[in-house]
Amino acid sequence: MSADAPLIVQSDRTVLVEVDSPRFHEVRPLLARFAELVKTPEHVHTYRLTPLSLWNARSGGLSAETILEVLQGFAKFPLPAIMPDWIRETAGRYGRLALRRAPGSDLLLVAADAGLADELAGHDRLRMVLGQRLSSTSFLVPVDLRGRLKVALVEAGHPVEDVAGYTPGEPLTITLRKRTAAGIPFALRDYQHAAVEAFHAGGADSGGSGVLVLPCGSGKTIIGIGAMAAIGASTLILATSVTAARQWIAELLDKTELTAEQIGEYDGSHKEVRQVTVATYQVLTWRDRSAGGMPHLELFNRRDWGLVLYDEVHLLPAPVFQATAGIQARRRLGLTATLVREDGQERNVFALIGPKKTDVPWKALEATGWIASARCSEVRLPLPPELRIPYLTAERAQQHRLAAENPAKLTAVRALLARHAGEPVLIIGLYVDQVLATSTALGIPHLVGSTAQRQRERLFADFRAGRIHALAVSKVANSSVDLPDASVAIQISGSFGSRQEEAQRLGRILRPKPGANQAWFYSLVSADTVEQDFALHRQMFLCEQGYEYTLLDGVPA
């Protein structure tokens, strides 16, 4: 215990970390191994010890005593009396169950002792997925129930160590280029290399499945490609949209020696299944109303995939979760900027995709210059007097729209465009009508859901090349659209209180920029309306990540 120690461990299992402590940088990587990062505001970061985080740590080879040593070694005050016992007890649960390959095609669930095996046998939900009891401590598990068993065990508080291994998949040599197809020198950055290694674990069974959490703009796609190269097998990539899928294909062609013939696109318009296949979540979850079911989920078994890669894993739809439960023998990698799921399905991500392998805070990358530094501002604009009464008398849902479409925003956007003249600006809106109206009024191109793919690509190309400086986009651009030159984002309306959306939109402008490496994020909201309340909720996530919001009454001159 010392005054400059950075940790305060609390009895509710949260851990406060003082950023100003001289030992902050020493403790942060240690803490990240066994605690979940909850928020990282400017002065005090909050981590939380949860059963999942402790099991993650145990899966990474960390013992309860090591965890306690870190906590005690860096704690400012004595640990709460209940903590050591809780940590020992909870962490001790990991490793008491192991899933191994049995002779034949089935799996073997082995418990550390007969008492635990009895408890599992008496558990209602587990009974349904456990097979024949072979001995006092082991059960036979049908191979197709591997995923369901893991989910059920996590829910029962008994995580299983899955050492049943993976199918190697169809081999495929993927070589990273030294120079991209465009001739730019290319190599993985240090943190990207570390993330790939954390996932791959040198090819051991302890690696091969997990989630990498990195901020937007940090090159998650590159990390994914690095993981593919490390594994060297045919890969199924699942992306959020056609644009995102094509972005993946473009990156693969740009950064690896793979040829176009080796990469297939699987979406609404293409159904190519090749050694590397990029599919969208939409096509996988497409439901055939006449025949029933989701026929494209068969894609998981159409080829002997050595790796299934889930882009933006926080958006993974429920049917894909279910399908993932059936492919537990394949290596799985999840990529995301945030594990916050509005539906609270983090536990399924842990059980079915795998434990979190790395989590790099946004601000850490910003400090090292790998992503741009961002200034966030909320610009509050009053509703015009003639809209005040219609707003007050409208239904709640209608109120949000009226506030979002406040005509004063157009003037503010003009002022901001003038302020950032010459810089690439994205104007992002929720309502298509508003996006179109803004585009028309300002004479700038727009990109909405109905924009044809060819037109989209042309717009992106022009935007990247600097031929157009401003682009009005609807929520189709929320994720997976690589706009490397955007340095200003103006959000004219957002999806109610979605924290995830706010983070994604900020992510559009965080990629490193030449010069001052500076980006601006403006959120325009109608003052004293529901929009202001929703904006408060949305900005919370970014504040928790350490971004300070400035609140402005109108656009400053």
Added chain:
Amino acid sequence: MASSTAAPSSGRDFVGVALAQDSPRPTSPRVPRDDYDPTHLPAALAHRKNDELQWVARVFTSKPPTNKHDLAELLLSQTCLPGLRRTLELAGVDGRKVLALAAHGNGLLRTAQAAVPGFALGAWQRTWDSTDKKKTSPSVVLLFFPDDLSMPPTLRQRLAALLPAPPRPPLKALAGNPPGEHLGGDALADLGLVLESARAGQLQLTTIGLSTPSLRRLTASLSCPSRLAGFDMMRWRCLTRLLTASGWLRQTAKRLETGRREPNRHALQTLFHAYRDWQHDELHDLPGLRGTHDEYAPISEPIARRRALLQALGRCPVGAWMDFDGFVCHAAATEAIEPILDDECRVSIGRDYGGSMAALGEAGLAAVRNAWMRLVLACYLAPLGVVEVSLDRLAKLPPIKTYDYEAPNCISLTDRVVAFRLTPLGAWLLGVGTEPAAVTVQPGGWRIQADGSVVSLGERVPSAERVLLDRIAERLDERSWRLERSRLIAAIAGGDKPEALRARLTKLSGNDLPDTVGRLLDDAGRRATAVQVEAQLIVLAVTDPLARDQLLHDRSTKELCLDCGGSLVGVPPTDLAALRRAARKLGWHIPEHHVS
């Protein structure tokens, strides 16, 4: 073997005989009386039936006397010095343990017996029936508890000289912080709760112990936080009762009047001593307990009991968290802290929890004792700055059953107390420590962040700051809060000044507030004060359109009323009489206005 010696008569004759178990009925010669004067004992024994007395006397002789006088003399002789050693031999090892515990610690029969759970002691009222052979055998130990409750003090003194003191249950400090929320430690903070209640109109009082500035400071910074609202309500009621009883507050004035004296440590000491010697029984503060006739009978002396508790408290190490249950074990064995002596008395334990003392027996008595101790710690000693307490969540209550024989696990909100620690101030008040230096808030020991979170980085969160933050922010964990607009608005509407809040928060962090936080304060200030009650209006329903038009437009009345839409006409109360007169002249009657 029987031996006897003559004793000089003094008032009443006694026969002291050391008896073997099979000795014949003792007769003369009489043994000399020692200095023990058990005058109450014959009276206590005289109330027993002959059968009861014979039942115990059979331990000493196979042929006990038949008349009550002789029986009483026989039994009394066993507690007089000449026969006492032999009697103690007959009591056996476990019996002597019970007696030693009673002699050296808490003199209650049930407490002493609880310390030797396997020992079948029996009781006068329950087990004297010798026809039931399976029941407890008679024990000489009963002799030392002639009223079935406690050992007479003189007898305790006598036994204490003969029996060595048993080891006390040790006081064990917790290794770290206990779970839950920590409360108390700053006496002024809790006093502020009372004053805040007064400001909120829940209590009218006159203070005579506080100056205007200190009062303003306290009322501006302290209030009932929402998460602990129920608990704090209970706390300030208790504290108000004490302050009123000790003359610090008078609930007579219609406005706050302040005296000229500043509160200081010595004033607090006076208050503490007033509490220590207060005749009030805290059991009556427990809403979950009700005596059959709103009485707890028989109840031990509240002052002595409170002093005993303070005595035990004084043995706790300063600043170390003590587990409550461990402390109870220690205190119950060493001090006379039992609030209810009789397990036959009927005390209802909470309407919601069912059960009664008669049904619950020992477990119920222990539950009452623990609830009393927790209440004293949380509602009196914490507000007085003697201890800090740690509150955990209440365990889920068991299903309610009529005639449930299980001990209830909740009597009052104070049952949340799981641990406490003696403060340096408390040690000084208890007379076991020196006067401590004043606790000050370290500027910069806090961080206020852009997401509205306020985090304390100190080992302790001073009560005044805690209470302030509980009022204006949502508590996230032991040291963190998040400022909330609705709470800020409520606080400002309650009298806090936005600029004062800003200044306090700025002082806490030692830096400028983040922009988001500053704007949040501004916004809350604006919303809290945007609407003011300007005046009251009496609304008249005027069903006749002609009357309505005349009142609203006639030169004599139009200045006195205003159109409220439809048939409604509004009149300020001050203009009602004038309007009535003018209306009368116009030929309309406005009825009298009765305020209910």
